[in-house]
Amino acid sequence: MNPTQAPMPADGPKTVLIRIRRQDGPDKPSRWEQFAVPQRPNMNVISCLQYIAAHPTTTAGLATTPPVWDSGCLEEVCGACTMVINGRVRQSCSALVDKLGVDGEPITLEPMRKFPVVRDLMVDRHRLFDDLKRIQAWVPIDGTHDLGPGPRISQKLQERRYPLSRCISCGCCLDACPQYTSGNRFVGAAVITQALLFNDHPTGAALKEERLRVLMREGGVADCSKAGNxxxxxxxxxxxxxxxAAVQRQATVQAIKNFFVR
Ligand code: SF4
Ligand code: SF4
Ligand code: FES
Incomplete structure (x- = not known):
């Protein structure tokens, strides 16, 4: 039998092959290991990983360590389970085996490519969260006392901001971005989008100038090459x-203001 094809015992359950790029720690070499997992309808990639963790024996019959990955919500909300599945970056909790169209071929799992690997499929996404802090991606309110009703937000503005508020900080956009590399400080699409979300909020706008100041430096919005990945x-x-594009316009207006207020 071709070792890259899933065994299909006549009387047993169908199996799916999972190939995982393993790495024992940061700066350790990587290697591939392959596992066979009994296939159930509607199973997701995380349930395959859970099976492998409980049965860490490769298809070559070698005992190994349980693979390590990150996850939280299991419903595509936290972004923690993001990895590269069959070459495409996405969430492993919403990647259903039946829909991956593998048909006997192995499903390949690799860690995200732009963040340092902690171990196996777990990466360190600190750079993303640090950049969100640098641009102060929040509405500034002082304390938890009752501030009364906030400013009214028009329906039009709500509709413009709502899609941006759906970001789960997964980092897929950074993984796919040719400009986002370990050798530069580009903040990437997620951070720029969150800057717009909070710049356009009536209270969040109090920090607009500070956010734009960060995004007008090296690694800011001008570094985007608009490839659209x-x-x-x-x-x-x-x-x-x-x-x-909207943040670039805001940055241009801010630069003109800065010129006259010097
Ligand atoms: S903008 Fe980026 S970080 Fe946010 S949800 Fe989309 S891919 Fe994920
Ligand atoms: S448009 Fe291209 S360069 Fe700009 S953030 Fe998106 S992927 Fe990166
Ligand atoms: S576990 Fe939260 S997005 Fe997958």
């Missing part, structure tokens, strides 16, 4: 290109 891979269909 960030839109294609976004699981929440966030209009990243439009957000980037």
């Amino acid at each position: 960030c839109v294609e891979v976004c699981p929440k269909e966030i209009p990243n290109l439009e957000s980037i």
Whole structure:
């Protein structure tokens, strides 16, 4: 039998092959290991990983360590389970085996490519969260006392902001972005989009100038080459290109203001 094809015992359950790029820690070499998992209808990639963790024996019959991955919500909300599945970055909790169209071929799982690997499929996404802090991606309110009703937000503005609020900080857009590399400081689409979300909020606008100051430096919005990969891979269909164009316009207006107020 071809070792890359899933065994299909006549009387047993159908199996799916899972090939995982394993790495024992940061700066350790990577290797591939393959596992056979009994296939059930509607199973997702995480349930395959759970089976492998409980039965860590490769298809070559070698005992190995349980693979490590990250997850939280299991419903495509937290972004923690993001990995590269059959070459495409996406969430493993919403990747259903039946829909991956593998048909006897192995499903390949690899860690995200732009963040440092912690172990196996788990990566360190600190850079993304640090950049969100740098641009102050929040509405500034002082304390938890009752501030009364917030400013009214028009229906039109709500409709413009809502799609941006759906970002789950998964980092798919960064993984697919040719400009986002370990050798530069580009913040990427997710951070630029969140800057727009909070710049356009009546209270969040108090920090607009500070956010734009960060995004007008090296690694800011001008470093985007508008390839659009960030839109294609976004699981929440966030209009990243439009957000980037809007923040570029805000940055231009801010630069003109800065020129006259010097
Ligand atoms: S448009 Fe291209 S360069 Fe700009 S953030 Fe998206 S993927 Fe990166
Ligand atoms: S913009 Fe989309 S791809 Fe990027 S972090 Fe947010 S949800 Fe993920
Ligand atoms: S576990 Fe939260 S997005 Fe998959």
